Amino acid sequence: MTLEQLRIFVAVAEREHITQGARDIHLTPSATSAAIAALEARHATRLFDRVGRGIVLTEAGRLFLPEARAVLARASAAEKVLADLAGLVHGALALAGSQTVANYWLPPLIERYRRRYPGVAVSLVIGNTDFVAARVQDGAADLGFIEGEVEAPVLVAAPVADDEMVLVAPVTHPWHWRAPTSPAELADGPWVLREPGSGTRAIFESYLQETGLAPGALRVVLEYPSNEAVRAAVEAGSGVTVISRRVVEEAIRAGTMALIDYPLPSRPFLSLRHRERYATKAAQAFLDLATAAPESAG
Secondary structure (H helix, E strand, O other): OOHHHHHHHHHHHHHOOHHHHHHHOOOOHHHHHHHHHHHHHHHOOOOEEEEOOEEEEOHHHHHHHHHHHHHHHHHHHHHHHHHHOOOOOOEEEEEEEEHHHHHHHHHHHHHHHHHHOOOEEEEEEEEOHHHHHHHHHOOOOOEEEEOOOOOOOOEEEEEEEEEOEEEEEOOOOHHHOOOOOOHHHHOOOOEEEEOOOOHHHHHHHHHHHHHOOOHHHOOEEEEEOOHHHHHHHHHOOOOEEEEEHHHHHHHHHHOOOEEEOOOOOOEEEEEEEEOOOOOOHHHHHHHHHHHHOHHHHO
């Protein structure tokens, strides 16, 4: 069993799709299939069931996946220790970001980092807050950046920037002319929200609970897994939402949605690192850059 076989197995297992897994690791589908077949044959264990034109993990595959991830994480950690011996001339930095952070705050920061440390290869994966926390926890990411709270004892969270939350509505919505004045008036909406597990959704629901309005009281008509889909739905007239101002700033300026005058708390963007894993010089340098002047990166 080789690290390359493990890398291929994990990529295919996470997608449960040969072609998509191969694309993620820059291999051909035929080479990927051959590597999986060799791994199964070598250990006389079927890791995937072929169902129609697709594949699904067998029970053995599901049990093997966390072990394979752990081995790859340890190998990656060993490589990073060696890379650190050469300072920041060479190396790699794996980042994970929740959608608002990754799409609107991280890109200029990453570009500043690349100009300062051109020998360090930076990668970024994007998901919701739960996804990012899981990537840092299992060692797939050196650092995570999120806009929601997480409960994981092995993760250390620290604020790196502030984010303004705003209430926005279609330009035809009654709130455009008369803003709600109490939490109770928010119930009707109708609401377009991010999916459960997103930081934006969690922060908003936490605010509602603090004001005495149960999140279940909202009339939610649509849920979407991306900020852009939520923004487009509001512009199309589907409902109102609470979202980062960074996401809707251009739409507000263009007059395609209305900014509603309603007080909402700001929220922090948080960095995540693993409490027990080796903190590389590349990761520490990125954190230093992020915290030196956080708002200049937005």
